[in-house]
Amino acid sequence: MSALLEVNDLRVTFGPRRKPFVAVDGVSVTVGANETVGLVGESGSGKTTVARSIVGLVRPQAGDIRYDGTPLPPGTRRPGELQRAIQMVFQDPRSSLNPRMTVASIIGEAWRTHPAAAPSTDRIGALHQLLADVGLDESVAAQRAGQLSGGQCQRVSLARALAVKPRLLVCDEAVSALDVSVQAQILRLLDDLRRRHHLSMLFISHDLGVVHQIADRIAVMRRGVLVEEGPATEVLSAPRHEYTQALLAAALELNS
Ligand SMILES: Nc1ncnc2c1ncn2[C@@H]1O[C@H](COP(=O)(O)OP(=O)(O)OP(=O)(O)O)[C@@H](O)[C@H]1O
Numbered sequence: 145m146s147a148l149l150e151v152n153d154l155r156v157t158f159g160p161r162r163k164p165f166v167a168v169d170g171v172s173v174t175v176g177a178n179e180t181v182g183l184v185g186e187s188g189s190g191k192t193t194v195a196r197s198i199v200g201l202v203r204p205q206a207g208d209i210r211y212d213g214t215p216l217p218p219g220t221r222r223p224g225e226l227q228r229a230i231q232m233v234f235q236d237p238r239s240s241l242n243p244r245m246t247v248a249s250i251i252g253e254a255w256r257t258h259p260a261a262a263p264s265t266d267r268i269g270a271l272h273q274l275l276a277d278v279g280l281d282e283s284v285a286a287q288r289a290g291q292l293s294g295g296q297c298q299r300v301s302l303a304r305a306l307a308v309k310p311r312l313l314v315c316d317e318a319v320s321a322l323d324v325s326v327q328a329q330i331l332r333l334l335d336d337l338r339r340r341h342h343l344s345m346l347f348i349s350h351d352l353g354v355v356h357q358i359a360d361r362i363a364v365m366r367r368g369v370l371v372e373e374g375p376a377t378e379v380l381s382a383p384r385h386e387y388t389q390a391l392l393a394a395a396l397e398l399n400s
Contacts, residue, residue: 180361
């Protein structure tokens, strides 16, 4: 069975053509149906660039990205169906939501952008159901994003992503801006949503301790290159690459 997402030999460079900076150098990674893959590595290792290439915000120089076996056109000129199927959740929920918009209008905008996913009747009922799915009270619908806490904002970001019925979530440092106790709640929610909505997830984080809580498989990046990849239990119990060993040691130290 082919993976839902296949990234093959991805290469992304920035800067002048004569002297480019190679941000992602030959990275290959797959995400299967209903699977969560953690992509981990220190700041600057190229994780966000991989994520942005997957959702079409960055144009790779080489390599291909396939969704459900179909190569994705690079850049943003993708059929709406493909844009809808892959949704990205960003690090800072406060800056990824317009603080002046109400939660109801944020969800309404998502439905306008992707009418195929919009409910044909009873939008209020569908809105309340979405909020319940992410653990928010109906009363939040009338509130402006700027009035909400960081954790509530990230729940709204998730509701906005779910509103268009995606199959793959690309979560880029989605809990990094949150307090540790709120992080744990959002991680539980993400895992719960993955099961209930049959989602696949590429979960990106610099923190191996966080990835450990959610990933089935872990891929480790360093300086644009994938250095290790395998089942989470194996990567965490017997890391092969010395960089993964160092990341693991740092995560254990932080938690001790
Ligand atoms: N638009 C851009 N123009 C030039 N350089 C860029 C651009 N985007 C990313 N880079 C560079 O590419 C490298 C990889 O960045 P990227 O954001 O993908 O790393 P990351 O692992 O996600 O780190 P972080 O968690 O800090 O975002 C960095 O050196 C970064 O400065």
